[in-house]
Amino acid sequence: MIVIVNGTVIDGSGGPAFAGDVAVDGDRITDVVRRGGGPPPRYDAETVDAAGCAVTPGFIDAHTHSDAYLLIEPDAPSKTSQGVTTEINGQCGGSAAPRYGEARLSSDWAALLGDRLIWRSLAEYRGALAAAKPAVNTVQFVGHNTLRASVVGYAGRAATADEIRRMCELLGRSLDEGGWGLSTGLIYQPGKYATREEVEALASAAAAHGAFYATHMRSEGDGIEAAIDEVIDLVKATGVRAEISHLKTSGRSNWGKIDAVLEKIEGAVAAGLLLGSDRYPYCAAGTDLDIVLPDWAQEGGAPAELARLEDSAQCARIAEEIDASGRDWKTVMIGGTWSGENRRYSGRLVSEILAGGDGAATPGEFVCGVLRSDGCRTGAFFFGMSEENLSKIYSRPWVVPGSDASLRAPWGPLGSDHPHPRAYATMPEFYRRVRSLGFSREETVRRMTSTVADRFGLIGRGRLKKGAFADIVVWNESEFRGNATYSSPHLFSGGVKLTMVNGAVCYRDGAFTGVRGGRFLER
Numbered sequence: 001m002i003v004i005v006n007g008t009v010i011d012g013s014g015g016p017a018f019a020g021d022v023a024v025d026g027d028r029i030t031d032v033v034r035r036g037g038g039p040p041p042r043y044d045a046e047t048v049d050a051a052g053c054a055v056t057p058g059f060i061d062a063h064t065h066s067d068a069y070l071l072i073e074p075d076a077p078s079k080t081s082q083g084v085t086t087e088i089n090g091q092c093g094g095s096a097a098p099r100y101g102e103a104r105l106s107s108d109w110a111a112l113l114g115d116r117l118i119w120r121s122l123a124e125y126r127g128a129l130a131a132a133k134p135a136v137n138t139v140q141f142v143g144h145n146t147l148r149a150s151v152v153g154y155a156g157r158a159a160t161a162d163e164i165r166r167m168c169e170l171l172g173r174s175l176d177e178g179g180w181g182l183s184t185g186l187i188y189q190p191g192k193y194a195t196r197e198e199v200e201a202l203a204s205a206a207a208a209h210g211a212f213y214a215t216h217m218r219s220e221g222d223g224i225e226a227a228i229d230e231v232i233d234l235v236k237a238t239g240v241r242a243e244i245s246h247l248k249t250s251g252r253s254n255w256g257k258i259d260a261v262l263e264k265i266e267g268a269v270a271a272g273l274l275l276g277s278d279r280y281p282y283c284a285a286g287t288d289l290d291i292v293l294p295d296w297a298q299e300g301g302a303p304a305e306l307a308r309l310e311d312s313a314q315c316a317r318i319a320e321e322i323d324a325s326g327r328d329w330k331t332v333m334i335g336g337t338w339s340g341e342n343r344r345y346s347g348r349l350v351s352e353i354l355a356g357g358d359g360a361a362t363p364g365e366f367v368c369g370v371l372r373s374d375g376c377r378t379g380a381f382f383f384g385m386s387e388e389n390l391s392k393i394y395s396r397p398w399v400v401p402g403s404d405a406s407l408r409a410p411w412g413p414l415g416s417d418h419p420h421p422r423a424y425a426t427m428p429e430f431y432r433r434v435r436s437l438g439f440s441r442e443e444t445v446r447r448m449t450s451t452v453a454d455r456f457g458l459i460g461r462g463r464l465k466k467g468a469f470a471d472i473v474v475w476n477e478s479e480f481r482g483n484a485t486y487s488s489p490h491l492f493s494g495g496v497k498l499t500m501v502n503g504a505v506c507y508r509d510g511a512f513t514g515v516r517g518g519r520f521l522e523r
Helices: 107-116 122-132 144-151 161-176 196-208 224-238 252-270 301-309 312-323 340-345 350-355 363-373 387-394 422-436 441-448 450-456
Strands: 002-009 018-025 028-034 046-049 054-057 059-061 084-089 137-143 181-185 212-216 241-244 275-279 285-288 332-334 379-382 399-401 472-475 496-501 504-508
Touching (some): 002 472, 059 399, 059 422, 059 450, 084 496, 137 161, 181 196, 196 224, 212 224, 241 450, 301 312, 301 363, 312 363, 332 350, 340 363, 387 422, 422 441, 441 450
Parallel strands (some): 002 046, 059 084, 084 137, 181 212, 275 399
Antiparallel strands (some): 018 028, 472 496
16 A cells, blocks of 8 residues: 655646545555644555645546557656656557558557567557556557558558448457557548548447547648548547547648637537547647658658659659748758668758758758668658647647657667657646646646546546546656757656556656556556
């Protein structure tokens, strides 16, 4: 038994904080005791002194990509050190399972997993995850891109009626094996080729299983209003509960659309649709650099892209089209790289690299060269969002924190990457920004805990109350801040004193204990 004493309890309900103690036995909270004016209770148990600290439910990261990395670095250091106890994985259409036909994991996942990549079905993935014993809980969505690649492959065409039926069957099996819902990434290969009818059929299949839907929409820029309409129409048609992933208006020319976007979402919610959103607390997106390639050059995924880049005539055409795209290269920063010759570019803007006379004559030539030598695995940050719009988004109480990041560590196989700072600092930065908008600490914590738990149906999570699972964080509000930056991303956040998952203390006083109590959560 463990009792956390002398803390300020913020229980996740949104109710007022109070001085109190939280008792834990096994994986459950056995009592939450308010301290009054009399003598303090006495406990025959290990005690954790939380004087000067908040005691809250564990934070829930609503949008993550740790599917593979939970097996590689199961201590989940970048997450537990900022108080994350549950991740919602398999997002943006890409999941670790199921993996049949032509389906392949992203190249970084596959390269780092190596001979640990032994599964095909979601059930087999769960077995591998159980053997790794991760420190955090995981909720697993099933990616549409993964389903489509398993059935259709990477061809740039619409799916046939029979292929859609087979995707729905594979989704159903995966949901029966523990999948939480369906996710889409409709700007990525091969999901971008899906018709509305294909997506609606899969969402209907998810709804029939009582499952959920999360979407990286078809557009977050020029076509964002039409993309929002597509999501709303889908929810109306299927009744599925939906999450709009990392809500944003990308590109300066689209910043003025934010009020119309928020009005559409809030109108849908007022009409009774089950719709919400998440967002990371930064104004740069993070994804693969190959997203800047022309559509035709992306077809077939990374292997096909690389073959085109290695063909001199096709490479020249790709470079010319990139140069003609009008992209502002002052807003594109190189992230993680894979070849030694490219490491010097990480954390630097493309415009600065070119200004330094690095050899390439144009941005298109530079991008093609980096992608070619990295095997099309280069990461990038795109600074295309507005700080003012981020504040407008965070002013909505239905927006919750989602890092859009996989877990990281500053050591081992993950330590040589150059991730977005959101991997290490989403929770303290979300808390800081929301509090600066005038939200109370109780309401801000609610959005980081019970709001996410209720939206995704995480029973027994997100609140400190008797009988709930013991996912708990002890943290000092004045010290709770992110330290990671775009140039130095592998820095842990400050302020968290203890992180407990299902009663297991996995992080305490700056150290990872090696005690891991995370679970694969089921609906």
